[in-house]
Amino acid sequence: MDHIRENLLAVEERLDGALARAGRRREEVTLIAVTKTFAADVTIAAYNAGLRVFGENYVQEFEQKAPLLAQLEGAQYHLIGHLQSNKVNKATPLFHCIQTVDSAKLAQRLQQSGRALEVMVEVKLSEEGSKQGCAPEDLAALVDSIRAMPGLSLQGLMTMAPFFDDPEQSRPYFARLRAMASAHHLPALSMGMSNDFEVAVEEGATHIRLGTVLFGKRSPRP
Numbered sequence: 001m002d003h004i005r006e007n008l009l010a011v012e013e014r015l016d017g018a019l020a021r022a023g024r025r026r027e028e029v030t031l032i033a034v035t036k037t038f039a040a041d042v043t044i045a046a047y048n049a050g051l052r053v054f055g056e057n058y059v060q061e062f063e064q065k066a067p068l069l070a071q072l073e074g075a076q077y078h079l080i081g082h083l084q085s086n087k088v089n090k091a092t093p094l095f096h097c098i099q100t101v102d103s104a105k106l107a108q109r110l111q112q113s114g115r116a117l118e119v120m121v122e123v124k125l126s127e128e129g130s131k132q133g134c135a136p137e138d139l140a141a142l143v144d145s146i147r148a149m150p151g152l153s154l155q156g157l158m159t160m161a162p163f164f165d166d167p168e169q170s171r172p173y174f175a176r177l178r179a180m181a182s183a184h185h186l187p188a189l190s191m192g193m194s195n196d197f198e199v200a201v202e203e204g205a206t207h208i209r210l211g212t213v214l215f216g217k218r219s220p221r222p
C-alpha cells in the first residue's frame with residue numbers, strides 16, 4: 001500500500017499550492033481521508049501514512065470495520081453519507097462528527113441519543129436529484145434548532161458541488177457555502193473532493209474530503 005504514501009505526498013503538494021494562492025496556512029485545513037468501500041487495512045495504511053481523520057458514508061459498513069480499527073489511537077471518524085433516522089443509534093457511538101444533518105427531525109434524534117456530538121449541516125446547493133441536504137431557504141431555521149440542542153455542537157456547513165470536468169465550475173458553489181456559513185457565524189466549511197479540492201481550499205474550505213486521489217478508484221458497493 002505504498003501508493004497511499006505517494007498519493008498523500010502529491011496531495012499535500014497540491015494542497016500547499018492552493019493554500020499559498022489563498023494566503024492560508026496548512027493548519028486551517030483538515031484532510032479527511034474517505035475510506036468508504038475499502039477494507040479496514042486501507043484505513044490502517046492511511047493512518048500509518050499519517051492521516052488521522054476518516055470519512056465514511058455507510059453506517060453498516062463502518063460498523064463492520066470499526067472493531068478492526070480499535071488500535072488506531074487518536075483517529076477520528078466523520079459520517080459524510082446520508083443518515084437515516086433508524087440508523088441514528090448505531091451511528092452515534094461510531095462517529096465523532098455527523099456532517100450530514102439536514103433536518104430538525106434528524107438533529108432531534110441525534111440529540112436524544114444522549115451523546116455529545118459534533119455536527120455539520122449538509123446544504124443542498126445543486127439541483128441534482130440524488131443529492132441530500134437542507135434547502136438554502138431552510139438553513140436559518142435548522143441552525144436555530146440545532147443551536148438550541150445542548151448535546152450537539154454545530155461546527156459548520158458541508159456540501160457537495162455537482163461533478164464538473166472543470167473544477168473551476170465548482171467555485172460558485174463553494175463561495176456560496178462560505179457566504180452562508182459566514183452569515184451564521186459558523187467556522188467549519190466541509191467542501192471539496194478529489195476533483196475540486198484545490199478550488200475549495202481557495203474558497204475557504206476547512207475540511208476537504210478525499211477518496212479517489214488517495215486510494216484510487218472505488219469498486220461499486222457489493
Ligand SMILES: *Cc1c(COP(=O)(O)O)cnc(C)c1O
Nearest residue numbers: 034080193194195209210211212
Ligand atoms: C465519496 C465521497 C467523497 C470522496 O470522493 P472522491 O471523489 O473519491 O474524493 C467526498 N465526500 C462525499 C460526501 C462522498 O460521498
